[in-house]
Each structure stands twice: as structure tokens, then as C-alpha cells.
Amino acid sequence: MYHIKNFADRLLDAVDQKSSSVVVGLDPDVRKLPEFLIERSQARHGHGLKSLAAAVLDFNTQIMEAIHDIVIAVKPQIAFYEALGIPGLRTLQKTIRVAKSHGLLVIQDAKRGDIGSTAEAYATAHIGFINQGKKRSIFGADAMTVNPLLGTDSIEPFLKRTETQGKGIFVLVKTSNPSSSEIQNLEVITDSERHYLYEVIARLVCRWGKNSIGKRGYSSVGAVVGATFPQEARLIRDLMPQTIFLVPGYGAQGATAQDIVHCFNSDGKGAIVNSSRDIIYAFQKDERMANQSNPDFALAARDSALKMRSEINNALRKAVS
Amino acid sequence: MYHIKNFADRLLDAVDQKSSSVVVGLDPDVRKLPEFLIERSQARHGHGLKSLAAAVLDFNTQIMEAIHDIVIAVKPQIAFYEALGIPGLRTLQKTIRVAKSHGLLVIQDAKRGDIGSTAEAYATAHIGFINQGKKRSIFGADAMTVNPLLGTDSIEPFLKRTETQGKGIFVLVKTSNPSSSEIQNLEVITDSERHYLYEVIARLVCRWGKNSIGKRGYSSVGAVVGATFPQEARLIRDLMPQTIFLVPGYGAQGATAQDIVHCFNSDGKGAIVNSSRDIIYAFQKDERMANQSNPDFALAARDSALKMRSEINNALRKAVS
Numbered sequence: 001m002y003h004i005k006n007f008a009d010r011l012l013d014a015v016d017q018k019s020s021s022v023v024v025g026l027d028p029d030v031r032k033l034p035e036f037l038i039e040r041s042q043a044r045h046g047h048g049l050k051s052l053a054a055a056v057l058d059f060n061t062q063i064m065e066a067i068h069d070i071v072i073a074v075k076p077q078i079a080f081y082e083a084l085g086i087p088g089l090r091t092l093q094k095t096i097r098v099a100k101s102h103g104l105l106v107i108q109d110a111k112r113g114d115i116g117s118t119a120e121a122y123a124t125a126h127i128g129f130i131n132q133g134k135k136r137s138i139f140g141a142d143a144m145t146v147n148p149l150l151g152t153d154s155i156e157p158f159l160k161r162t163e164t165q166g167k168g169i170f171v172l173v174k175t176s177n178p179s180s181s182e183i184q185n186l187e188v189i190t191d192s193e194r195h196y197l198y199e200v201i202a203r204l205v206c207r208w209g210k211n212s213i214g215k216r217g218y219s220s221v222g223a224v225v226g227a228t229f230p231q232e233a234r235l236i237r238d239l240m241p242q243t244i245f246l247v248p249g250y251g252a253q254g255a256t257a258q259d260i261v262h263c264f265n266s267d268g269k270g271a272i273v274n275s276s277r278d279i280i281y282a283f284q285k286d287e288r289m290a291n292q293s294n295p296d297f298a299l300a301a302r303d304s305a306l307k308m309r310s311e312i313n314n315a316l317r318k319a320v321s
Numbered sequence: 322m323y324h325i326k327n328f329a330d331r332l333l334d335a336v337d338q339k340s341s342s343v344v345v346g347l348d349p350d351v352r353k354l355p356e357f358l359i360e361r362s363q364a365r366h367g368h369g370l371k372s373l374a375a376a377v378l379d380f381n382t383q384i385m386e387a388i389h390d391i392v393i394a395v396k397p398q399i400a401f402y403e404a405l406g407i408p409g410l411r412t413l414q415k416t417i418r419v420a421k422s423h424g425l426l427v428i429q430d431a432k433r434g435d436i437g438s439t440a441e442a443y444a445t446a447h448i449g450f451i452n453q454g455k456k457r458s459i460f461g462a463d464a465m466t467v468n469p470l471l472g473t474d475s476i477e478p479f480l481k482r483t484e485t486q487g488k489g490i491f492v493l494v495k496t497s498n499p500s501s502s503e504i505q506n507l508e509v510i511t512d513s514e515r516h517y518l519y520e521v522i523a524r525l526v527c528r529w530g531k532n533s534i535g536k537r538g539y540s541s542v543g544a545v546v547g548a549t550f551p552q553e554a555r556l557i558r559d560l561m562p563q564t565i566f567l568v569p570g571y572g573a574q575g576a577t578a579q580d581i582v583h584c585f586n587s588d589g590k591g592a593i594v595n596s597s598r599d600i601i602y603a604f605q606k607d608e609r610m611a612n613q614s615n616p617d618f619a620l621a622a623r624d625s626a627l628k629m630r631s632e633i634n635n636a637l638r639k640a641v642s
Contacts, residue, residue: 027439047454079435079442083451085459086411093407111435113468114400115498115569118348118430121400130404133368138406147434149470149493151500172470177436179472186521189508197518200507248436 006214007143007168008222008244011272014072014105020309021316023107023246024067024301025276026095027077028056030084032281036294053087056080059297060095063280066298067305068102073142075107075246075274096140106141107246111172113147113154120157127158127167143168145224145246148201155208162212162220169221171205173236174198176226176249185232198232202239209243218244218270225263227255227273234262237270245271250308251278257315268316279304327535328464328489329543329565332593335393335426341630342637344428344567345388345622346597347416348398349377351405353602357615374408377401380618381416384601387619388626389423394463396428396567396595417461427462428567432493434468434475441478448479448488464489466545466567469522476529483533483541490542492526494557495519497547497570506553519553523560530564539565539591546584548576548594555583558591566592571629572599578636589637600625 015021030038030052037055045051064074074095081092099106112122126144129135146158148171161167174184184198202223209221219242225233227249237245245263249255250273263271282297282304289295336342351359351373358376366372385395395416402413420427433443447465450456467479469492482488495505505519523544530542540563546554548570558566566584570576571594584592603618603625610616 029438029442049451049453049457052453077435077439077442079433079439079446082446083442083459085446086407086414089410090407109439111433111468112400113434114398114432115496117350118398118400121350121398121404125400125403125406130370132370132373136370138404147432147468147470149468149504150496150498151503151505153498153500175436175471177471177474179474182472182525183470183518183522184472186518187510188518189510189515194510197504197507197509201504204503 004164004166006212007162007166007220008212008218009214009216010142010166011072011105011168011244012216012218012269015272018070018072019313020070020072021272021312022071022305022309023073023075023272023274024063024071024279024305025075025077025109025248025274026060026063026280027080027276028059028280029080030056032284033059034283034295034297049085050087053084053091056084056088057091057094060091061098062298063301064098064102064104066302067279068104070302070305070309071104072272073105073107074099075109077109077276093139100140105143107170108139108141108144111145111147113150115150116153116156119154123157123161127161128165143170145170145172147172148204152204152208159208159212159221162209167220170224170246171201171208171221173201173205173223174225174229174232176228176253176255180226180229196232198236199239202236205243206240213242218242222246224248227260227263228253230259230262237262237265241265241270243270247271247273251275257311260312261315261319264316264319266320268320273312275308279308325485325487327533328483328487328541329533329539330535330537331463331487332393332426332489332565333537333539333590336593339391339393340634341391341393342593342633343392343626343630344394344396344593344595345384345392345600345626346396346398346430346569346595347381347384347601348401348597349380349601350401351377353605354380355604355616355618370406371408374405374412377405377409378412378415381412382419383619384622385419385423385425387623389425391623391626391630392425393593394426394428395420396430398430398597414460421461426464428491429460429462429465432466432468434471436471437474437478440475444478444482448482449486464491466491466493468493469525473525473529480529480533480542483530488541491545491567492522492529492542494522494526494544495546495550495553497549497574497576501547501550517553519557520560523557526564527561534563539563543567545569548581548584549574551580551583558583558586562586562591564591568592568594572596578632581633582636582640585637585640587641589641594629594633596629600629
């Protein structure tokens, strides 16, 4: 029988193999892509969505070729592909195939959350299969982000995939954006005690993940915990020692390596850190490429990812020792 | 200058013109479609996603032809189209075009919620335009559902479209699913008072909607309030008199016309009610069509929608008088 490996184990093995906790967010905003890529694509495909989507695929492909050995996963933000319509969503599918050909894990950043029958359809689309004579995946990601607001029955269709199909989810617990505290930091009464809402959600996430804990002691049901709120991150870390944190907010959103140390367990394990804009658009700030019409954006991305990897590894080394 | 009409006004005008508060959810689960439609499509397109997506388009088109004069809007649940991949998403786009050709409003049920830059991309995709020489819409819906968990900055890109571009959103306040209370009914302390989380969200939604109130006194920032929790609905209704409720849960999810009366203001205005499965799959329970190989599913859908319209209108008439 074919053995399906637990997602958390796959992820942690990749972290060890690459000495890296870095995830690169593929959030291709066409206004920020190198102009020469767009122009080249327009020369071939004309003006329109197809042309933009082809430029994005070219951009993603070159970036992944440059960084695949130093990062563990890519995290495409589906909104940026939806905004380019059908050609954009095709580019997302192709991007995922390229990522897999490089051995990169793929975390679909979709933040879906809906009633049971709908959640089942989302799980099928992003991390599942449809059965039409033979099994076929639609997007074929390894994991996806989900929103917990609708509660347990909205999460169950995803749990099935974490428990038996080697897939993963990351549930929003404390997001990285400025307004994140408005709802997530509300004080809630449960069992006559006061807690922050994100603590209550953290406890739910632990419960949801208890049947998908792998050989390495972590669950395939992870948590999104923003690097921009280090104090909250420390509190949440203590609540959920067996949960892998997917940590957004590094770089462009303002968090540093010092900030993200609190997202890891005391042994330096248990978190992966995403940066999107600071890596994929690194060419814009790269002095070597100032005023160049064909900036080597993939090289700039690689250098930025290397820098991020060592910043995090150094901060963790200090914290653990 | 071309005048863009406020979404809430457009919606309430449609309610008056059609004497109807009925929204039909187009949630096409291919396992529930009439078999003859799938077979006919397979004979033409072979076995695969394209064939299923074509059957769904046929199904949706016939249903909309049959119901467009008695319902005000359709609400496609995007998950069911995503689950059919690129062909499915093409079918969604075509479904929206057919809906508009019949004068139906389109509420994209997407429940998106993400950080500002991503929310901007989602708003562009679903209710906005991209500017490529000329303005083009991607999905071109009139309104969409959104998830409030990330707070104000995650909603702002949508508000812009409600205030100046004639679009609408419906923010999840109290959902219709069984686990809805797990998080949404937590007791929260704000200003030294205890409230349910859904009340806090309701107040935020009122604030978000204050700049998009139309001539008829309602905001284009609406709320999703499940019919399955009538007690909560009554409480929420009092908190937000100028908010239009999009009420799911009628029919298959268990709510009756009596239950949904509390979602309306005392003058019988201010809510629209969705039913998906009970209308689009009505042929399965229609005695006239038992054992038929070509059931007239569109007629069954029309009869079910007519029944729902009069049930609601009768219940409202009693409640108002």
C-alpha cells in the first residue's frame, strides 16, 4: 500500500534539509512586476489579461528557479490570480506545478471559511481530488489557509484531508494586519475566565489538530500567527506547543527576526516564516539594479531570501543557546 | 455624467417590483444535478471537468430563465465552481452574464477576508474592474459576501466600491450553520459590558456602512444573518435598522417563513432570503417528476421559488398587520 506521509512531517523534514524556515509569498501584483517582463509578454500576447497572466507565470517561474534550494515552500495568494481572471487562475495552476517540480511545498493562501457543504467543495478544489473515472486534483496544493469564524463544522472537511490524505491547513489565529486586534483581541468570557478571542481560537485549533499529529510531534493543523504582534505570539506559542505556526508579516509588513523568535518553540522548531513583497520585489531596492531596464529580479529575490534565512537562523541560534 | 445608483436602492427597488424577497443560491453540486443533463453534456464534451462545467451552465441557465421574474437575485457559491477548476470558473462568469441579461442582481458568495492589499485584489476580482486600456470586470458581480475577522483594514477596499461604484457587500454577522455559535456567540467584554461577539460585529458593520446609505435609508453594506437562529436575528435586527440582511438557511437548512420574520424590520422591509438546495434541486422531491428520466427541473425550481415567495410574503403580511 502506498504510504501517505503526514504534512507536518513533510514540512519539518524540509526545514531540516534546507536549514530554512523561509516561505516565499507569491503575490504577484502586476503593477509591481518588472516592466520588461510585461512588455515582452505583451509583444507576444497583446494587451489583456492573458498577457499579464503570462508575465506573472514567467516571473514566478524564474523566482522559483532561483530560490527553490533555500526556501521550503511557496505561498501563492489566490486573490492576485483571481484578479487576473481565468488566465490568472491558469497561471496559478501552472505555478503550483512548477513549484512541485522543484520539490517546493505549496501553501495556498485562500483563507476560506464556509458552511460544511461549501467547505467540502473548497477542500476539494484546493487540497483534494475529484473523482472522474480517475482521481484529478484541481489546484493540488499541499496545504491551505482557512478562517475559523464559522466554527467546527466549517473546518471538518479540511480535517479529513489532514488526517488521512497528507494535507495541511493553517487556521487564522492572530493575523498580521494593523486592524487585526479589533476583533481578534476582544476579551471573551469562557468558563468564568477572561481570555482574548485569539486564545479561544488557539484552543479550538489544538482540538481540531489532535488527530493529525505526525511522527515529529507536530500537527498538520497549523496556525497563522502574525510576526507583527510578538507579545501575542509568545502567549499563543505557550498555548499550542504541537502546532506549526505560519508566520506572515516579516519584512514589508514590519516584523524583524527578533520579533519572530517568539513564534518558535524553545528548541527553535515549530514555525515557518513568510515574506512576500520583500523577496519577490527585492529588485526594486537592489542598488546593483538601479536604473536597469532588465533587472535580474530572480537574483535579487535569491539574495533577499538568503539574507532572511540567515537572519532567522541567527536569531534562533541566539535564542536557543 | 453617468449616475451610478446605490446598490441598496437597486436591491430594494427590485424587491418592490417583483414583490419578492427571494434570492436563489446557485450552488451546483454535480452529484445532485439531473443525470440526463450530465449525460447529454458528456456525449458532447466527453468525460472531464469541461463536460461537468457545461452541464452546470445549462442547469443554471434553464433555472434562471424559469425564475427571473419572481426572484430578485442569484447568489452563486463560488466554491462549487472552483471545485470544477478552470472550466467551472468560466461557467461562473457565464452564469453571471446570463443572470444580468435577465435583470437579476448577482451576489457572489465568496466570504473573502484578508489583509488590505489582498482584499483590494479580491474586491477587484469580484465586484471591481481592472484597467487595461479599457475597464474590464473579471466576475462582475453586484455584491459579494465578506468575512470580518481581520477587521476594518480588511474591509476598506470593499467599502470604496459600496460608496462610489454602486456595489454592495454582505458581512458575516451570524451564520446559519450548526457550529456558528462556537465563536460568534462568545460573550465579549466591551466598555465594561457583556455582549455577544455577533453584536460587536454588527456594530462594526453599521460603522462600515454609514457612508453608503441610499435614498431609501438602507446601506449598501449589508449583513449575513442566518435564518436558523431567530432569537439572535431579532436582537441583531434591533441593533442595525439601516442594514439589509441577507438571510441564508431557509429550506434545506431548516428555517421556515416564521423564523425569518425576525430578520425584517417592523415595516416588512430590510431583508432578502436565500434558498439554494430547496429550489434548484426541487425536482428531486417533486411528485410529478418521480421516476422521470428528463425531469423538468426548471419548472420544479420555479414552483418552489413561487411557494417560497408567497410563504414569506404571507408571514410578513401577518407580522406587519
